[in-house]
Amino acid sequence: MGQGQSSDNGNHPTTEQLSHELALKFAKRCFTPLELYSFQDVFKSLADHQNSIAYLKEDTIARFLEIPDILGASSIIFQMVSYLGAFPFGQDAPVVLGFEQMIMVVVIMTQRYQRVLKKGNRDRTKLLFRSLAVYDRGSHNEDEKPEEHAADKQSHEAPSASRSHAAGFAIDDAANDGDDEDDDDLALAALESLDAIEVFRHGDAPISQASIPSDNLKKLIMLLLLIAPLGIQESLARHSERLVGDQLEGLRRTADNILAAFVNVEKSPGVKIHQFNTVIPISFPYLFTGFNPLFEHFLFSKNIDFTKRKDSSTAPPPPPNHLENQPLLAQTGEILDLNVLSQLSFFLPGGTLFRQLRLLYSGGDAGFSMGSFETKVFNWRAPTILLVAGNRISEPPEGGQERAFSDRLPPKRFPDSGKSSRVVFGVYLSQHWRQTHKECFGETDTLLFQLEPVHEVFHASSINKDYVAFTKPPTAHSGLFFGCPHPKAKQTAGLSSHVSLGAVSLMLDSSFEFGVFTHNYTSGGGAFHNSETRKADFQDRFEIESLEVWGCGGDAEAEQQRQRWAWEEREAEARRRVNLGTGDIEADRALLEMAGLIGGNRSGGSMS
Known part of the structure; x- marks a missing residue:
């Protein structure tokens, strides 16, 4: 020195x-x-x-x-x-x-x-x-x-x-x-x-x-x-x-x-x-x-025997660490593998990821529909990670479905983000999923991110709270929205035929066929902050290739989800067994009361 x-x-x-x-x-x-x-x-x-x-x-x-x-x-x-x-x-x-x-x-x-x-x-x-x-x-x-x-x-x-x-x-x-x-x-x-x-x-x-x-x-x-x-x-x-x-x-x-x-x-x-x-x-x-x-x-020296005590007696062996024997990722998804999992751990704590993620929904297995998404994901009462991968569609669009999707969007004013055709985006959500009717949900710890071809994380604003919307028909524009104004039911239909996209946003259409990521740097950001390095306007419109949702949590969260699925299955089975139209009104009423569908001040068709 x-x-x-x-x-x-x-x-x-x-x-x-x-x-x-x-x-x-x-x-x-x-x-x-x-x-x-x-x-x-x-x-x-x-x-x-x-x-x-x-x-x-x-x-x-x-x-x-x-x-x-x-x-x-x-x-x-x-x-x-x-x-x-x-x-x-x-x-x-x-x-x-x-x-x-x-x-x-x-x-x-x-x-x-x-x-x-x-x-x-x-x-x-x-x-x-x-x-x-x-x-x-x-x-x-x-x-x-x-x-x-x-x-x-x-x-x-x-x-x-x-x-x-x-x-x-x-x-x-x-x-x-x-x-x-x-x-x-x-x-x-x-x-x-x-x-x-x-x-x-x-x-x-x-x-x-x-x-x-x-x-x-x-x-x-x-x-x-x-x-x-x-x-x-x-x-x-x-x-x-x-x-x-x-x-x-x-x-x-x-x-x-x-x-x-x-x-x-x-x-x-x-x-x-x-x-x-x-x-x-x-x-x-x-x-x-x-x-x-x-x-x-x-x-930690391998030459030192940590099991020996001063009285030369042998210390009891440490309890086995069951987590170490579990795989880092229980199953590989179409998007998420060990490399992408490590990539996620660079901005999400690894303790909530490694050996903790469970595949809740995969479009390739369960079908690309909002119904199957709702069935698989809504019962998970812990944080989730949504990943979507796809390939950019040409501009102007070539196929009929591509044109129909583009017609729903405002005219494209921004260039693509780069030369690579493959894109991967994602969302981390700490709240459980639900259908939205009037306003978005999510917390300030919600993250919108891109994994490919450029890694970047877009943090949530504490002022604009249009974080996540899950809207189904008869909403004027149904689909998954992240960072977009909520597409209120019907009332926007007469005002505009275009989806309203946020300044920094991701939108997936209701068929899960197409998506669009927008970065309107000029506007100064919205529900998610602008990029600090890519100080430019760009937009990627892509055909969805893979879509999956992963649940963060351990056995307790999985057991809670299993119980809710079992309860819903029992409810569905009870409804299937109700034999109405027999002419025996009292018997029909008794069956409905047993199923918990009526009783007290409830009317026959109400679940509330």
């Missing part, structure tokens, strides 16, 4: 001394005694030695964490940890990963630093950006050619190496939110905890000159998708089946969709800090959560 600058009077400690003091503080307050003992044992068993210095190498870390070679992410992880090991003096990176440096790495990667430094995820996000970034020194080396620094070479070089790259996203042009001269708050907090704030140095290159190579970020995203469901002390090798054949291709496609949220790879080779800070809080708040269990492997 580099030697710190001291003041003229020489009273200030060096950066090496401060790093040592911070490592001790982290070790005492962020690890339990048993975790620290395990960490020491793991480091000792893995370390190489040179001139009495113990350190970890890249292949050692990759092998210990079981990072698959096929992902090509080992060098990227090593670049990250070599930077984080220098914390809080990033300008000294990359560092040799000795014992104290690895304490810094594990504390940051598992977010245990929050026990000492009361800072939020945004600070860690910036720190992770710096650990992944390369720096543009092109203004100082004008003779350098960009092609000399291909992406596959960048991942093996130190973060401070010379770089040159093209301009980034257009959203960087007007970005001046303090990132350029923003201090690294987490580093400042660390020094403040040591009463050494005056030692903070501004020797690191400006973050505005940094970018993450797109190829590197894609490899990292593939790893993050793979480790998203990882449990405490769970081996990553258990998920090796996701790295072969169609699963691997699906992993790559999903990573491409996620990468598209950050950068247009055709126009820019790298992701800038403004894009990183803009996209992650909105669309990927849990993107790096998988690092927590992955790096906690350093805190």
Whole structure:
């Protein structure tokens, strides 16, 4: 590590001394005694030695964490940890990963630093950006050619190496939110905890000159998708089946969709800090959560027998974890598979997804109709996730059904969102489904999102509450509406023959044949907020290929749904057995009373 600058009077400690003091503080307050003992044992068993210095190498870390070679992410992880090991003096990176440096790495990667430094995820996000970034020194080396620094070479070089790259996203042009001269708050907090704030140095290159190579970020995203469901002390090798054949291709496609949220790879080779800070809080708040269990492997030594007590008696074995024996996804849908499930966990807590989702409705199995949708979904009394996939229809539409659908919509004024023909959208709904007659339902935690070809999450407005509408005939326009004004029954029929679409909205027609997603950026948003990165008007009209609804919850929710289905079946059976028209009015009345259809003040035809 580099030697710190001291003041003229020489009273200030060096950066090496401060790093040592911070490592001790982290070790005492962020690890339990048993975790620290395990960490020491793991480091000792893995370390190489040179001139009495113990350190970890890249292949050692990759092998210990079981990072698959096929992902090509080992060098990227090593670049990250070599930077984080220098914390809080990033300008000294990359560092040799000795014992104290690895304490810094594990504390940051598992977010245990929050026990000492009361800072939020945004600070860690910036720190992770710096650990992944390369720096543009092109203004100082004008003779350098960009092609000399291909992406596959960048991942093996130190973060401070010379770089040159093209301009980034257009959203960087007007970005001046303090990132350029923003201090690294987490580093400042660390020094403040040591009463050494005056030692903070501004020797690191400006973050505005940094970018993450797109190829590197894609490899990292593939790893993050793979480790998203990882449990405490769970081996990553258990998920090796996701790295072969169609699963691997699906992993790559999903990573491409996620990468598209950050950068247009055709126009820019790298992701800038403004894009990183803009996209992650909105669309990927849990993107790096998988690092927590992955790096906690350093805190569990296989050489220590945790079943032994001091009196040499054997401790009772821990109760079996039945969840670990359950599959991450009980059944694969036409849209939802393990890769898409991991993608969802980047913005929905994984604890509500992995081993928790149940397929309630699939159009391919139950039929594409609102009736079958209502039968399968309405009895679920827990959050649900709706997914719809399809292919864009041509403009102007060619077939008769396509033209009929387009005639119901206002004239198309916006272009398609991109070149890809396949689109996937979805909705997360915490309330249970119901038919709407006059107004929409849903809460402010309702999410409208796109998964393909660009991942993006549209959060609900707290003012406009036109979140979800499920309308059946005789409503003028029946179907599923998300972010659209409620199509009131009959009264709109004489005013307009067109469906009223919201500024940011998704609509599926009543036959579940066609859908339309609208992003009217110019209008300023509606029930769902505008995109923060795609600052343009666009509309995708598509033919529905697959539609499915997944219930979030465990056995209790499933049992509640089963009981409601059983009750409805008994009611239906009671109605079928009522034998009316026999001439025996009293017998007919008795049967209706037994079925609970009449009685008290009820009339013969009333269910209320």
